[in-house]
């Protein structure tokens with residue numbers, strides 16, 4: 001019994017004071033950890049929004065982007081939350097029906113109003129950028145292109161958003177913003193990784209943009225960006241009239257040069273026959289404004305190698321005033337690194353199932369595809385829009401020729417081209433880069449970041465608190481003598 005009492009007296013856990021102290025320490029540790037968690041927990045996510053309208057030559061798309069409000073200046077935070085395709089053709093097609101240009105955007109803008117919380121509307125910027133279709137219209141008739149822009153401007157101003165302007169962006173901007181988009185979405189700027197080039201094929205123009213270690217001989221093709229503390233010397237060029245719709249017009253015009261009204265075309269399937277007219281375009285010298293439209297009977301013969309010969313004729317590979325050129329006398333350093341190829345590069349290569357083939361395999365597949373009778377193609381793909389379907393043989397051949405003979409990709413570096421539509425949730429294209437630039441969301445210098453991420457900070461707090469607690473207990477066990485015990489002995 002006496003032994004038991006002695007053990008009880010020696011065992012500090014039986015004393016209320018010790019129990020109280022221990023409970024207080026435990027509560028202190030819990031409070032410390034809880035405070036660290038609460039203090040550093042991200043606040044309830046509040047998002048900000050931005051709207052960009054891509055007024056392309058073939059159609060307009062409305063993109064909504066969002067980013068956490070409190071992380072406005074952190075890169076990698078902006079993502080696309082919604083995309084809406086405007087019904088009908090691009091705004092340049094309203095040249096003779098101007099008042100409807102703005103109205104055509106109604107459905108998609110109403111959708112944007114619903115998707116973005118009402119209280120954010122007044123601070124949500126809206127930008128409209130028009131590309132090659134409007135560049136061509138401006139060349140064709142500058143007054144009319146101004147009126148079309150005014151029509152969309154007036155319409156967009158009727159919305160409760162923060163209207164930031166509607167303008168025709170330059171080919172250089174289009175290329176550069178596409179490059180910014182793909183590298184931003186891949187996190188290449190943030191991590192200071194090697195960047196990837198961007199290839200965009202639209203309806204009326206095409207862009208090539210990449211970082212080159214070699215000197216860019218022509219000033220108009222050279223751009224310097226300082227992003228996130230690093231300098232990027234970028235080569236970019238936009239070929240107006242070399243989008244896939246205008247390239248087809250160029251190819252038809254070349255073949256129709258002989259003045260015949262019958263066109264036997266190797267770029268269309270055997271059995272394909274249509275009455276067509278070559279609508280006027282500033283891209284095709286033979287059909288300058290006011291020329292009467294040329295009507296002809298378009299018959300397919302389906303031969304990919306002959307088609308490639310036709311396509312090659314729309315490029316000038318001989319004239320080059322620089323050290324080296326792509327085509328039409330345009331300077332281009334040798335392609336280097338990985339490339340992301342999007343828009344029609346993706347639509348067409350994806351349809352033809354060529355996104356992971358070698359250059360040689362792709363050519364063989366094109367031979368087979370182009371020679372397939374039109375009736376069989378229609379039967380095989382009943383749900384595909386007939387205009388696209390009829391043109392895939394031409395478009396595929398055009399893409400292979402543009403990449404190999406135009407930009408000088410080879411069998412060796414063909415695998416460096418990735419045909420992409422989206423990166424994460426966001427479409428590859430110039431719009432995101434445009435908005436990031438106009439809202440200053442990619443800083444020139446890397447902002448200071450906390451040395452530890454939130455999770456790491458909390459984990460370290462917890463571990464240290466536990467460590468101190470255990471140390472305290474150990475110290476007590478080894479050296480501690482309760483004060484009340486000593487008092488008892490004196491009495």
Ligand SMILES: O=P(O)(O)OP(=O)(O)OP(=O)(O)OC[C@H]1O[C@@H](n2cnc3c(O)ncnc32)[C@H](O)[C@@H]1O
Nearest residue numbers: 056057058059131132202203204205243343344347
């Ligand atoms: O950049 P610009 O030249 O102004 O043109 P755009 O912005 O209107 O051009 P897109 O990238 O939207 O489309 C490029 C072309 O691809 C066509 N296209 C779109 N979807 C397609 C699909 O699924 N299959 C084949 N072609 C398609 C479209 O009609 C255009 O001719």
Ligand SMILES: [Ca+2]
Nearest residue numbers: 056131202343
């Ligand atoms: Ca485009």
